[in-house]
Amino acid sequence: MKLNTIETVESQFETFQILSEDGEIVNKKAMPDLSDEQLQELMRRMVYTRIWDQRAISLSRQGRLGFYAPVAGQEASMLGSQFALDKEDWILPGYRDIPQIVFHGFPLYQAFLWSRGHFQGGQFPDGLNILFPQIIIGAQIIQAAGVGLGLKKKGKKNVVITYTGDGGSSQGDFYEGINFAGAYQAQTIFVVQNNRFAISVPVEKQSAAKTIAQKAVAAGIEGIQVDGMDVLAVYAATKQARERALNGEGPTLIETLTYRFGPHTMAGDDPTRYRTKDLDNEWEKKDPLVRFRKFLEKKGLWTEEQETEVVEKAKEDIKAAIKKADSAPKQKVTDLIGIMFEELPYNLREQMEEYKAKESK
Amino acid sequence: MAQMTMIQAITDAMRTELKKDENVLVFGEDVGQNGGVFRATEGLQQEFGEDRVFDTPLAESGIGGLAIGLGLTGFRPVMEIQFFGFLFEVIDSIAGQMGRMRFRTGGKLHSPVTIRSPFGGGVKTPEMHADSLEGLMAQTPGVKVVIPSTPYDAKGLLISAIRDNDPVVFLEHMKLYRSFREEVPEEEYTIEIGKADVKREGKDISIIAYGAMVHASLKAAEELEKEGISAEVIDLRTISPLDIETIIASVEKTGRAIVVQEAQKQAGIAANVVAEITERAILHLEAPVLRVAAADTVYPFAAAEDTWLPDHKDIVEKAKQVYNF
Numbered sequence: 001m002k003l004n005t006i007e008t009v010e011s012q013f014e015t016f017q018i019l020s021e022d023g024e025i026v027n028k029k030a031m032p033d034l035s036d037e038q039l040q041e042l043m044r045r046m047v048y049t050r051i052w053d054q055r056a057i058s059l060s061r062q063g064r065l066g067f068y069a070p071v072a073g074q075e076a077s078m079l080g081s082q083f084a085l086d087k088e089d090w091i092l093p094g095y096r097d098i099p100q101i102v103f104h105g106f107p108l109y110q111a112f113l114w115s116r117g118h119f120q121g122g123q124f125p126d127g128l129n130i131l132f133p134q135i136i137i138g139a140q141i142i143q144a145a146g147v148g149l150g151l152k153k154k155g156k157k158n159v160v161i162t163y164t165g166d167g168g169s170s171q172g173d174f175y176e177g178i179n180f181a182g183a184y185q186a187q188t189i190f191v192v193q194n195n196r197f198a199i200s201v202p203v204e205k206q207s208a209a210k211t212i213a214q215k216a217v218a219a220g221i222e223g224i225q226v227d228g229m230d231v232l233a234v235y236a237a238t239k240q241a242r243e244r245a246l247n248g249e250g251p252t253l254i255e256t257l258t259y260r261f262g263p264h265t266m267a268g269d270d271p272t273r274y275r276t277k278d279l280d281n282e283w284e285k286k287d288p289l290v291r292f293r294k295f296l297e298k299k300g301l302w303t304e305e306q307e308t309e310v311v312e313k314a315k316e317d318i319k320a321a322i323k324k325a326d327s328a329p330k331q332k333v334t335d336l337i338g339i340m341f342e343e344l345p346y347n348l349r350e351q352m353e354e355y356k357a358k359e360s361k
Numbered sequence: 362m363a364q365m366t367m368i369q370a371i372t373d374a375m376r377t378e379l380k381k382d383e384n385v386l387v388f389g390e391d392v393g394q395n396g397g398v399f400r401a402t403e404g405l406q407q408e409f410g411e412d413r414v415f416d417t418p419l420a421e422s423g424i425g426g427l428a429i430g431l432g433l434t435g436f437r438p439v440m441e442i443q444f445f446g447f448l449f450e451v452i453d454s455i456a457g458q459m460g461r462m463r464f465r466t467g468g469k470l471h472s473p474v475t476i477r478s479p480f481g482g483g484v485k486t487p488e489m490h491a492d493s494l495e496g497l498m499a500q501t502p503g504v505k506v507v508i509p510s511t512p513y514d515a516k517g518l519l520i521s522a523i524r525d526n527d528p529v530v531f532l533e534h535m536k537l538y539r540s541f542r543e544e545v546p547e548e549e550y551t552i553e554i555g556k557a558d559v560k561r562e563g564k565d566i567s568i569i570a571y572g573a574m575v576h577a578s579l580k581a582a583e584e585l586e587k588e589g590i591s592a593e594v595i596d597l598r599t600i601s602p603l604d605i606e607t608i609i610a611s612v613e614k615t616g617r618a619i620v621v622q623e624a625q626k627q628a629g630i631a632a633n634v635v636a637e638i639t640e641r642a643i644l645h646l647e648a649p650v651l652r653v654a655a656a657d658t659v660y661p662f663a664a665a666e667d668t669w670l671p672d673h674k675d676i677v678e679k680a681k682q683v684y685n686f
Binding site: 339 | 427465468606
């Protein structure tokens, strides 16, 4: 008996791509049905996010932002997938996935408050179906199975999408989440943004599996590996996963091959300790903005002027958002006590009085 | 009124809530067709359908995540952890997630989840079934912990737990499931979470207990009575938050107290009760507050349970020590 299961499996997870690095359509059949305005909007969002990332890194260095996980390089993966959602769909983001929830309706100033560590950063606008950025890697995956089942039970024509990284696919909760969603045929889309590194650990050290998409096999669900630097491919894959979920065909695991140009977080990570300049250069050539810009320019849908306009708008918005975040009141212990329970138990009622007295001094 | 065992009262509470609120969902390992490994959910799937009462894959963490997600979409999940020793698999979902949902979102979202789970010794279970891990949960901000000791309390407290809009860990002592019957009203009723119950009035010493130790304490109180010592037995019923008022009122009356738990001395919540009494009623104390608890070892091999678990004799001895201090 010849053992060749692995090769057979791996051959079924070839990278799905629509746009080449030169901005040429290489897979016409898969080209999503997007209007010129939608294509421009996708570009606007990616440029906006790139500027926001640059500003956030600089604001973080100035101490005007707290925790921040850079996103440059992952714009196509993040925004292409979010663009395929309905506004009432749910997003369960990881800690890096702030752009998705912002373009879903989470105000920028609240994203900044979340970064600084202020409870108002978690007070989402009413009707916005998102959760706070999840710090416990994998927890969002099991929760997304639950949300996906809840949407199905309520008969909603909506899905939940959740994101983790390559490292996150090693967690137990990752497997449990995709397996539960499969067992219940939940309306869930799982996205693994494989940027090749979990802090300093390369993806090769996470698993012997050649793709992360093939981990879907363990749950008996569909899996697809996508060029995560190709916004059209990410959009098309997500759109299809969404339709499948709503047709009762169950969850999908999408692996996006992407790269973060910056450090893991702004908390002292130095990627030169574990990444070579060659690898950085290789991935910079795949920059999702560069290839989509080429594509749009060829179609006469993008000009330098439009780009400048977005850059200026992003800078203005960020300035205004930071200003608004600055005006948030300083947090008091009584505020924190007040958001623990619907009705305060004895110990907190007592402590509320103590801190009220202290705060009124 | 009907005579019910504690397990019947628990089933009755779930049936009451499944009937009353269509958002109540009951799920866990083997709780559906099988009716639960202890029959706690017997007949519920047959009565309410697979959409309301259903089995899950064998993964406690996934069950916790499922409950959180279902809670976010408007359901009121009642999840079961087959034995509380398996808590370690799902501790992030409870302590790291549900307990913080309201806080993290500044009150915008919440986790109206009830976590039911059996625990407790004296029935010779295999490893990791009987451990008393309530102390871990009691140290978790955002989570309430309820431990009934009677069929009547179990029903009223479980209905309250299910209706609570924040997570409640509801721990069911296996030895108490079928050890006795009690009159339980057939209609719905609630018992406030965070309220203790004086199970026996007394004037010489307060015995503060919960779970199976309530019955051991009542038995000890009878023996103490024969020796002329009048013990007041307080059943905490909720171990987090504590009912400070009832505890302190009793201690102020008796001037002496012991705290009784089945958990190891370094675990459980007895130390917390002692600290509260010391902070609030030291001038009323005639003697130090002593604890009855298990040895600080791993939960014993089944054949060693009888010598390891605290019992009424340990309580009598400790009560006398405090009485004669």
